[in-house]
Amino acid sequence: MHGKILVVDDEKDMLTLFKRIITEKTKHEAITEYDTAKAIELITREPFNIVFTDLKMPKMDGIAFLEKVKKIQPSATVIIMTAYGTIETAVEATRKGAFDYITKPFRKERILLTIRRALEWQTLRHENVVLRETLEQQKMFPSIIGSGPGMTSILKKIQQVAKSTATILIQGESGTGKELVAKAIHSESDRNNKPFVTIDCTAIPVQIIESELFGHEKGAFTGAWKDKKGLVDEAHEGTLFLDEIGELNTAMQAKLLRLLQEGEYKPVGSLHIKSVDIRFIAATNRDLRKLIAQGQFREDLFYRLDVIGFHLPPLRERREDIPLLTHHLIAKYSKLNNKQIRDIEPEVMAILMARQWPGNVRELENVIERSIIMCTSGQIGADVLMTDLPPSKLSSCFDETIFRLPFKEAKEAVIQGFHRQYIQAILQENQGNISRAAQQAGLQRQYLHRVMKDEGISAESFKEN
Numbered sequence: 001m002h003g004k005i006l007v008v009d010d011e012k013d014m015l016t017l018f019k020r021i022i023t024e025k026t027k028h029e030a031i032t033e034y035d036t037a038k039a040i041e042l043i044t045r046e047p048f049n050i051v052f053t054d055l056k057m058p059k060m061d062g063i064a065f066l067e068k069v070k071k072i073q074p075s076a077t078v079i080i081m082t083a084y085g086t087i088e089t090a091v092e093a094t095r096k097g098a099f100d101y102i103t104k105p106f107r108k109e110r111i112l113l114t115i116r117r118a119l120e121w122q123t124l125r126h127e128n129v130v131l132r133e134t135l136e137q138q139k140m141f142p143s144i145i146g147s148g149p150g151m152t153s154i155l156k157k158i159q160q161v162a163k164s165t166a167t168i169l170i171q172g173e174s175g176t177g178k179e180l181v182a183k184a185i186h187s188e189s190d191r192n193n194k195p196f197v198t199i200d201c202t203a204i205p206v207q208i209i210e211s212e213l214f215g216h217e218k219g220a221f222t223g224a225w226k227d228k229k230g231l232v233d234e235a236h237e238g239t240l241f242l243d244e245i246g247e248l249n250t251a252m253q254a255k256l257l258r259l260l261q262e263g264e265y266k267p268v269g270s271l272h273i274k275s276v277d278i279r280f281i282a283a284t285n286r287d288l289r290k291l292i293a294q295g296q297f298r299e300d301l302f303y304r305l306d307v308i309g310f311h312l313p314p315l316r317e318r319r320e321d322i323p324l325l326t327h328h329l330i331a332k333y334s335k336l337n338n339k340q341i342r343d344i345e346p347e348v349m350a351i352l353m354a355r356q357w358p359g360n361v362r363e364l365e366n367v368i369e370r371s372i373i374m375c376t377s378g379q380i381g382a383d384v385l386m387t388d389l390p391p392s393k394l395s396s397c398f399d400e401t402i403f404r405l406p407f408k409e410a411k412e413a414v415i416q417g418f419h420r421q422y423i424q425a426i427l428q429e430n431q432g433n434i435s436r437a438a439q440q441a442g443l444q445r446q447y448l449h450r451v452m453k454d455e456g457i458s459a460e461s462f463k464e465n
């Protein structure tokens, strides 16, 4: 760790000495200042890891200076420099938050050691804070697994926004945990003793979605032989989870907008307006901005929903969470199936970590569940997993017919297959943009172009119309 160190002393010789020791012997940055007022200004402007300060200075004494520093930058480590006569004051300073004191005259080694210790302590303190936060979040959301930076920041955000009543829009590919996050927000909110109601906009036929959502009055349409409450009514004072909001037709979008804006709605066939108190959370795996551009989604509704936005990363972008998730799922399905399976072979884990997982956590969950059912030993091995895994995008150029070819031909066939699949995959991901695909793959554009030509791959078919 490279630190930034500020040294404050009214003796200019002392400053020169310090600066020389620090820059000669370490890679830390050293800034010196003899005027306490200017030093305070510096501290207000930029962060420092360590601040060395003299105890006796003309304008402001070291203790007052220490208190100021601690107020402006509580995380800075302050070290007091003192002459023999003032050790008692130095001890007082440590009580007021100084990390250590050193007595003048001092040896070079003493300064270097103090710097090293202070920085080690800072790293430790930082790690502790991160660890504590992660542990607390994991305790708070035991169902949401993930300790990598992507999930950690999601868990933190859930905590931050749960108590507000702001509308939330959760975007993410299928199976990334959108519903899980919606439920976690509800359970952390003050509404957690009220209902969490889900409406899945894909599962309900268009004709009845309005009456499902808003309810209807007797006689509103054929078959409406009595009054029926809608899901909105059920969600009163609780949370309404609008799942797959991108599938809602435009007529319903307008009605939903009114509900969001005014908290009002009309049951089908009714003349009376009803009002409700609901916290809305919406989710979608569609690109709403694209739908807006295509005129399929109302822009005003989008902004009304996206007050607080969550973007759940796909599993392939947080592979570091795969081992933890896998173990969690093994334990879960082992228990459900009354089996004693505790582990997975390291090679199998490597396969799981390398896959693309287009179906994200849900796909991983299905694979593990099936493996647990098929598994006859205490450990999931490659045999169990491989019979079950659908051919991976990465390995499908390698099938058993390969072994019937002589080695050289087999190798060429696999390499050729690999070229095709790899290039098609990166072009697909970059919508046929060769420059971007080359950049992603770390290849020269010309090289990629040449291989594409050799393989007869055209970028056109990957361009979106």
Ligand SMILES: Nc1ncnc2c1ncn2[C@@H]1O[C@H](COP(=O)(O)OP(=O)(O)OP(=O)(O)O)[C@@H](O)[C@H]1O
Binding pocket: 143, 144, 145, 146, 172, 173, 174, 175, 176, 177, 178, 179, 180, 181, 285, 325, 361, 362, 365
């Ligand atoms: N971080 C996670 N930790 C543990 N389980 C997870 C996590 N993310 C997702 N899951 C599990 O994966 C499955 C899919 O999650 P969920 O239904 O929340 O995804 P989704 O984003 O709503 O998917 P879809 O778009 O297909 O509806 C669930 O069984 C859920 O419990």
Ligand SMILES: [Mg+2]
Binding pocket: 178, 179, 243
């Ligand atoms: Mg879902």
